[in-house]
Amino acid sequence: MTAALVRMLGDFDLAEELVQEALLEALQHWPTEGIPEKPGAWLLTTARRKAVDQLRRQARFRDKLAQLEGDVMRDDTAEGDDRLRLIFTCCHPALSREAQVALTLRAVAGLTTIEIARAFITSEATIAQRIVRAKRKIVDANIPYRMPTERELPERLDEVLAVLYLMFNEGYLATAGEQASRRDVAEDAAWLAGLMVRLMPDEPEALGLLALMRLHLARAGARFDAAGDLVLLQDQDRGRWEQERITSAIVLLQRAAALHRTGPYQLQAAIAACHAEARSWGETDWQQIVALYDALIELMPSPVVELNRAIARRYRDGAGAALDDVERLGEVLDAYYLFHATRAELLRDLGREPEARAALVRALELTANPAERALLQKRLS
């Protein structure tokens, strides 16, 4: 729905704001007047009506546009507080990650259980049960419906952001291939991250996560070719990247940086921004990217991040140096298909073809994703 309005208004935050307003109106009207026959259509109509109002006021609105990304967007109304309480409850660490994801999509983003089930390729009954169980635990174990205390906040905010990031990744990766009718959960996750940013505008990691999501979404259209096959970053048509989203993400990152509390989402977004800002693959600033990975490893040591750093080093320092880094990760990442796929690429660069093929075969054994498989098959043949 937000996407439809963005097209109409050409403004992301405003569109999200209007959808939110429409939802609020629904919350006020539906309990007394009953749920309309087509709730989705009702919401879109309401949001559109609000958009038209907005366009009429646009002359005045333009003056305000400059302020939009600033404090004016702060949502510290009672509804805002209520929504935050709801998000923190849905993402309470006492609930399983799957329950957190389903509950947040249902209660905060307003998806139906059918939509959630479709998005995660599972049955409606599974999702319904997951939600019922989570709600029951909230009641039975007395999980409080309130804002975390100041002391709990950093940890609890991390939890919320982790839920949204997982939701986003599942949605983003699952867009592979045939299911055009599937709801785009990645967009929903980005909407939720936008909501967090409006509700907690001074949290740099929330800004970083939203920026990261927008940068990925900006490239989403270029990720698949006409045949539905995955297109690698280096081969993507950069003209198809959505510049508006990229620009808005960079504004968010600057806002985050001004708060002087760096974190993993901001660093990952900064890496994505390096790619987004490069006019061609050849103009990518690998020096900067490797430095950002170094900082990320310091904050969040992980073999997967080290693998990504090695990939960046391939373009800065050559395949030999990168392969040395990659080989060091062999023990911990042996079950990770991208480890073998990366190794294969580097071995091929170095002319070690038989070893490269063996690594590709190993990678194929380890992934079920059809788009990833197709790409590996192509490299093998």
Next chain:
Amino acid sequence: MKYVLLFGETKERAKQWEAMPEAQRMAAYAPINQWFEKYSSKITGGHELQPERTATTVKFNNGKPVITDGPFIEGKESIGGYAEVTVADLDEALEMAKGWPTGGPVEVRPVVDRGEPQR
């Protein structure tokens, strides 16, 4: 609201604990005692349990009680004790559990409240 905090320990740790000389064991108790002191106003019951080797389990075989040696929970971990706490909500109980000093896991379970008079 009442919760029970079940204090778990690995079998290995339980063994080490038993093998400790008395003085050392007393010293190891200090942080645990501090924890109980800190939350004394919220703790409404509980006990440390003797080691798992002292456990006896009654199982029912077609309704007929059968007595066996050992605990009924089979696994790497055993329950070393429990505390009943009365707090506002789960977050408060979790806050207490997060401060538990032995390094062993703590399971937090709400108790069933049927509105019976307090005993």
